Amino acid sequence: xxxxxxxxxxxxxxxxxxxxxxxxxxxxxxxxxxxxxxxxxxxxxxxxxxxxxxxxxxxxxxxxxxxxxxxxxxxxxxxxxxxxxxxxxxxxxxxxxxxxxxxxxxxxxxxxxxxxxxxxxxxxxxxxxxxx
Amino acid sequence: xxxxxxxxxxxxxxxxxxxxxxxxxxxxxxxxxxxxxxxxxxxxxxxxxxxxxxxxxxxxxxxxxxxxxxxxxxxxxxxxxxxxxxxxxxxxxxxxxxxxxxxxxxxxxxxxxxxxxxxxxxxxxxxxxx
Ligand SMILES: Nc1ncnc2c1ncn2[C@@H]1O[C@H](COP(=O)(O)OP(=O)(O)OP(=O)(O)O)[C@@H](O)[C@H]1O
Ligand SMILES: [Mg+2]
Numbered sequence: 001x002x003x004x005x006x007x008x009x010x011x012x013x014x015x016x017x018x019x020x021x022x023x024x025x026x027x028x029x030x031x032x033x034x035x036x037x038x039x040x041x042x043x044x045x046x047x048x049x050x051x052x053x054x055x056x057x058x059x060x061x062x063x064x065x066x067x068x069x070x071x072x073x074x075x076x077x078x079x080x081x082x083x084x085x086x087x088x089x090x091x092x093x094x095x096x097x098x099x100x101x102x103x104x105x106x107x108x109x110x111x112x113x114x115x116x117x118x119x120x121x122x123x124x125x126x127x128x129x130x131x132x
Numbered sequence: 133x134x135x136x137x138x139x140x141x142x143x144x145x146x147x148x149x150x151x152x153x154x155x156x157x158x159x160x161x162x163x164x165x166x167x168x169x170x171x172x173x174x175x176x177x178x179x180x181x182x183x184x185x186x187x188x189x190x191x192x193x194x195x196x197x198x199x200x201x202x203x204x205x206x207x208x209x210x211x212x213x214x215x216x217x218x219x220x221x222x223x224x225x226x227x228x229x230x231x232x233x234x235x236x237x238x239x240x241x242x243x244x245x246x247x248x249x250x251x252x253x254x255x256x257x258x259x260x261x262x
Contacts, residue, residue: 012154012155012156013154015154015155016152016154019152019186020152023185033217034216034217034220034221036217037185037186037215037217037218037220037221038221038224040185040186041186041187041188041221041225044186044188044190045188045189045225048155048188048190092226099189099190099193100189100192100193100227102189102192102225102226102227103188103189105226106189106224106225106226106227107225109224109225109226110221110224110225
């Protein structure tokens with residue numbers, strides 16, 4: 001691990017900070033503009049989900065390495081109500097709010113790795129990675 | 133609270149989004165635009181998003197809502213200036229922006245609003261099918 005940083009996300013204003021930090025890290029790590037845009041969009045989706053459904057949480061940003069490959073990993077952790085049916089939550093168009101139901105499924109398409117774990121009553125953790 | 137300014141140009145309303153919007157600001161824009169369309173009886177709305185660095189599902193939904201709302205109020209909406217990286221990301225995210233007309237820049241957007249068929253996607257689609 002090269003370095004890491006933790007950002008709190010409790011309000012919609014914090015979602016902006018998460019976007020800014022994700023952008024700063026993606027730029028510093030040399031991702032292309034399109035890759036930066038994908039990373040920032042994914043970060044925005046997951047940070048908003050934490051604020052809207054997970055009672056707020058934290059975002060950990062890490063620069064990781066796998067052999068000669070560098071990657072940016074973002075981990076979103078909240079202690080909210082959790083998700084009872086992950087398959088359903090991952091379905092395009094599924095929403096319990098009044099969203100488009102694209103945040104989770106779309107984020108998975110934008111990143112190279114996507115891992116979600118959730119326990120009802122305990123919280124949700126989503127880890128996403130994009131490799132260079 | 134901070135607001136995104138809406139300019140009036142003849143029968144059209146013009147919005148240039150210059151800041152990274154938090155969700156409440158985007159919702160306020162949706163409300164403000166609806167009120168202004170009613171008050172000014174505008175025929176078209178042009179939204180310049182060339183400064184926007186991302187369009188996520190929330191902003192996508194707001195743009196869709198604005199287009200729907202203005203159509204109900206008999207005005208057309210055109211979104212202009214989307215950056216290529218944003219467009220690529222949007223497609224992968226799965227956002228189709230159904231019902232939202234787009235144009236490359238402000239000039240083309242204005243031309244679309246002024247065209248005899250208007251900018252309504254339904255009219256355009258019907259036209260294309262026949
Ligand atoms: N951190 C979370 N805690 C609890 N539930 C969540 C969390 N993230 C997502 N969910 C649940 O999963 C559903 C799907 O999430 P997703 O982000 O795909 O769609 P959405 O947020 O409803 O709409 P959109 O993201 O398109 O605006 C949400 O409606 C919510 O019920
Ligand atoms: Mg969401």
